[in-house]
Amino acid sequence: MDISHIHNLFLKSTGVSIDTRKIEKNSMFVAIKGDRFDANTFAQEALEKGASSVIIDNKDYYIDDRTVLVGDSLVTLQELAKFHRNYLKLPIIALTGSNGKTTTKELINVVLAKKFKTKATVGNLNNHIGVPLTLLSFNKETEIGIVEMGANHQKEIEFLCEIAQPDYGYITNFGKAHLEGFGGVEGVIKGKSEMYQYLAKNDKLAFINLEDSIQLEKSKILKHYSFGVNRENADVVIADIKANPFVEIQFDSLQIKTHLIGLYNANNVNAALTIGKFFVVDNEAIKAALESYVPENNRSQLLTKGSNEIILDAYNANPSSMAVAIANFLQLEKLNKIMILGDMFELGSESQQEHKALVDSLKEETKVQCYFVGKAFYECQFSKENFHFYESFDSFSVGLKDVNFDNNIMLIKGSRGMALERTLEFIK
The missing domain is CATH 3.40.1390.10 (MurE/MurF, N-terminal domain)
Structure with missing residues (x-):
């Protein structure tokens, strides 16, 4: 038909x-x-x-x-979404990346909603079914659409761009995520860069983070609008960023204090700020939007249970996001630190190497109690007074009975399949 x-x-x-x-x-x-x-x-x-x-x-x-x-019903859904996108002819911002896609999408949405009637991907409906459903949620009242795109293989972003036909694009980063499907880090870069290829081919605009060496190089062949920290050549110059534990951004004369934890979230905030500036959202409105956003669904949440502060980041994990989360946690000016780290999935043949590298990176840390949960970490175990290895969450839950949960700051991070938020049940 x-x-x-x-x-x-x-x-x-x-x-x-x-x-x-x-x-x-x-x-x-x-x-x-x-x-x-x-x-x-x-x-x-x-x-x-x-x-x-x-x-x-x-x-x-x-x-x-x-x-x-x-x-074919699926093909029809995709063709219907593409037809509807052309019917509406509204500006669409697409974003992808290894880490921070959903948080960045939410931040962009709250910023642009200060001036426009926006609609964005709900949750993480970002695949070959989710993207069409997102496009079909837009209507004549929608002034800007924001579409998150996920991928774990080559050509997926290219396919999703052909459906959504974005006018603007942003890639959060190129990290060690879905290495099994992409075929290594170079495969990740190639796969995510399919968005850049679409934008360049169709004379569309990319938002560029000049702090990212790959994006900096790609900016030479793209029509772009950029941001950077104290980079005079950037369109939006960020004066200063810090996180202890919440991200604070200094921009123009504004001090923006967010509810997002960790320096790894700073670029997500900077991207939303930059896109707000591009669409001429008022500075005070941008500040109000960014300061009002509170993360949920186990994404970099700061919780309090009893006398403990808990950074819950159990929605997902890969070597890149794990490394920055740990680095941020270690620099916090707090005593009595505990890290509970779960296995990272979808790493393919590089799984053992990446888990061992992460454990090795912590060998010199003596003042942090480190709990490693999952088969991959368990295979990396060795004897160290502050290191504890558990093959499964069940065995870990038994070991939790011996943990002193008083006056600690804790980082809980692992892949979604580990469901490490279950740890909260054992903290009184």
């Missing part, structure tokens, strides 16, 4: 759903096959729950004229 006809059905609906558990009245249900299910089988249920139309790609589940049969 012609995509314009499907788009007309979409415009008459209340939005797109791919989950019958979340069907809204008069919504459009798109039946996408999963690894363990065929959503075509839910077409009837979607209509019974109030969907106005259903998109299916298996003729055996055709019901009536409310059913639209297509060759």
Whole structure:
């Protein structure tokens, strides 16, 4: 069926759903096959729950004229999103990177929302399904769209850019994330840089962090708007940054005090500030937006339990984000430090090397109690008075009974699959 006809059905609906558990009245249900299910089988249920139309790609589940049969439901969702993006013709900012994508996206959104009607990716719906759903959440009232793009293989960012067709792009960094899929650090740089290639090919603008050597080099071939710390050649000059533990930024005559922990979050703040300046948001409004943002969902949260301060950063971890989180934690002017570090996933053949490198980097630290949790860290174990290794969270939870949780500052960080936020249950 012609995509314009499907788009007309979409415009008459209340939005797109791919989950019958979340069907809204008069919504459009798109039946996408999963690894363990065929959503075509839910077409009837979607209509019974109030969907106005259903998109299916298996003729055996055709019901009536409310059913639209297509060759591939996922491809149709992606084509519909691209068609809708061109229909709206609104400016779109896309961002990707190894670390800090979601936090940066949220910061950009709160800053630009001070002047514009913005919509941004919800949560981390940033893949080949999430990006189309984000685009389809934009409407005629949306003045700026903000699209987060995630990837763990080559050509994914290129594909997502072809769908979203961003006018502006930002890459947070090039770190050691998804090394297994990308094929090493060089593969990460190549994969993330697909956004730069799209921007250059289409004469679009990139936001550039001049503190990043890779971005600095790429800026030579891109139309760009830049930021840097005390760099006179930057479009936005940041005077000073510090974090003890919260990030503070000195910009012009403004002192911006955020609720974000760690120097590794400074560039996320600087990027949002810079994009706000590009879109001529008032300085005081930028300050108010950045100071009002409070992280959640286990992302660099500062919590208090009893007499303990806890930096909970258990949403994700890779060698790059782990290194900067640890470095920031060690420089804090606090006594009684405890680090609870969980395995880093998706590192492929480099997993053992990266986990061992992280453990080795802490060998000289004698005043911090270090708890390493997970099979990868367990294989790196050796005897050191302040080092403790556990093969699983279950064995760690038993060991927690012997930990003194009084007047400590703690860093809890690991990959999502480790779910280290469970540690909080053992802290009275």
